[in-house]
Amino acid sequence: MSRKLKIAVLANLKKNAPKFDDLSDDYWDDLDSEKTPEAIIAAIQQGGHEAVFYEGDLSVVDKLRANRPDLVFNICESHFGDSRESQIPALLEMLRLPYTGSRVLTLALCLDKPMTKRLLNWHELPTPAFQTFENENETLDDDMIFPLFVKPAREGTSVGISSKSIVRDEKELREQLRFVFQTYKQTALVEKYIAGREVTLGIVGNIGGFSARRLPQRLYGTRRRTPGDLDDIRAGGLLFLPPMEVDLKPYQQTEGIYTNRLKTELAEQITYLCPAPLSREQMEELNWLTAAVFRVCGCHDFSRVDFRLDENDNFKPYILEINPLPGLTPIISDLVIEAAAVNISHAELVNRVLDAAIRRHGLL
Ligand SMILES: Nc1ncnc2c1ncn2[C@@H]1O[C@H](COP(=O)(O)OP(=O)(O)OP(=O)(O)O)[C@@H](O)[C@H]1O
Numbered sequence: 001m002s003r004k005l006k007i008a009v010l011a012n013l014k015k016n017a018p019k020f021d022d023l024s025d026d027y028w029d030d031l032d033s034e035k036t037p038e039a040i041i042a043a044i045q046q047g048g049h050e051a052v053f054y055e056g057d058l059s060v061v062d063k064l065r066a067n068r069p070d071l072v073f074n075i076c077e078s079h080f081g082d083s084r085e086s087q088i089p090a091l092l093e094m095l096r097l098p099y100t101g102s103r104v105l106t107l108a109l110c111l112d113k114p115m116t117k118r119l120l121n122w123h124e125l126p127t128p129a130f131q132t133f134e135n136e137n138e139t140l141d142d143d144m145i146f147p148l149f150v151k152p153a154r155e156g157t158s159v160g161i162s163s164k165s166i167v168r169d170e171k172e173l174r175e176q177l178r179f180v181f182q183t184y185k186q187t188a189l190v191e192k193y194i195a196g197r198e199v200t201l202g203i204v205g206n207i208g209g210f211s212a213r214r215l216p217q218r219l220y221g222t223r224r225r226t227p228g229d230l231d232d233i234r235a236g237g238l239l240f241l242p243p244m245e246v247d248l249k250p251y252q253q254t255e256g257i258y259t260n261r262l263k264t265e266l267a268e269q270i271t272y273l274c275p276a277p278l279s280r281e282q283m284e285e286l287n288w289l290t291a292a293v294f295r296v297c298g299c300h301d302f303s304r305v306d307f308r309l310d311e312n313d314n315f316k317p318y319i320l321e322i323n324p325l326p327g328l329t330p331i332i333s334d335l336v337i338e339a340a341a342v343n344i345s346h347a348e349l350v351n352r353v354l355d356a357a358i359r360r361h362g363l364l
C-alpha cells in the first residue's frame, strides 16, 4: 500500500443545487446524494488514508488552500456551462492539486456528445450517424432516415430522454427538438436510432502515461485490432470490468431505451445482466472498443462506455458515449454493478480508482 494520504472528496450534492422556477424535474439528476461521497470517504478510510468531503462550489478554493490535501477525489458534475464537468478540475490545476480521473479537456470533450462523435469518426470508431441542430427549423440531412433519436448534446443520467426521444417522422422530430431547446437550452443531437441490446462497459486504470489521444500504441497506423492487443492493454494496467446489459424487455412497450425514469425511479427494479450474455468474440471487440475510446478521448483512471448492439446488423456495436465520470453510487451505479459481478466491492472499486491516480501522479 502507498503512504497515508490526505484526500479531499469533492462532489456536487443534489440537495445543494441551485433552484429555479422553470427547471424540469430531471434537471439535476446527474448530481449525487450524500450517500455517494459518504461511501467514497468510508472506502478511502478503509484503504488507510484520511478523507474529508467538500461541496464542489467556489467556496472550495479557500477550503483547499487552508487544508491542502495530497490528492482530490473528484466526482463533481458542476451546474452550469458548456464544459461544466471541467470547472473543478480547472480550479484544481490552478491550485496545483492532483486529482483522480480525467482532466479538463477530456471532461469538456466527453460532456459534448457531438464533439466526441466527431473524434470517434476521425478514428473510424463506430458511432451512430448524426446531425446537430441549433434551431428547430433546420433541414434534416437526406441520409438521416427515420426512426431517429433526439437528445440534448450535453447531459447525463438520460436527462431529457424518454420514449418520445425516438422520433418516426418530421412532426415528432420537430416536437422533440423544440422540447430540447426549451427545456435544456442547448444544441440537440439527432442520431440514427439503433434498435437492439443495451450494453455498458467499465474500465479502471490507465493505458500509457500522458493522454496522447491516439489509439492504443500497437494499433496506431493500422486502426485495426490485432491479436494480443488486449493482453498488452491489460498488462499496461487497464482492468476491464464485465459488460453489463440492461434488460429492457419488460419495458419494450413503455420505453425500449434506458430512460431517465428507469435510471432514477426504477433503478432498483431493473434486471441487470452482468456479465452480459455475449460470445467471446463480441466481448473482445467491446473491450477493445472501450479501451480505444478511453484512449482517443484521453481519459484517466476510470470510465464507462455505453453501446447499443444493432439487432438489424448482426448486433454490430455502436458507441453511444463515454462517461469519464461514471456514477459511483453504491449498489445502483452501472460501474458498481459491474465491479460486484467480479467480487469487487464498492470500497475496492473506489480504492482501485484512487490507486490508479496515486500511481499516475507519482504519489506512492
Ligand atoms: N442513437 C440511439 N439509438 C438508440 N437508443 C439510444 C440512442 N442514443 C441514446 N439511446 C438511449 O438513451 C440512453 C441514454 O443515452 P446516452 O447514454 O447518450 O445518455 P446519457 O444521459 O449521457 O447517459 P448516462 O446516464 O450514461 O450519462 C441510452 O442508454 C439508450 O438507451
Ligand SMILES: [Mg+2]
Binding pocket: 306, 320, 321
Ligand atoms: Mg449513457
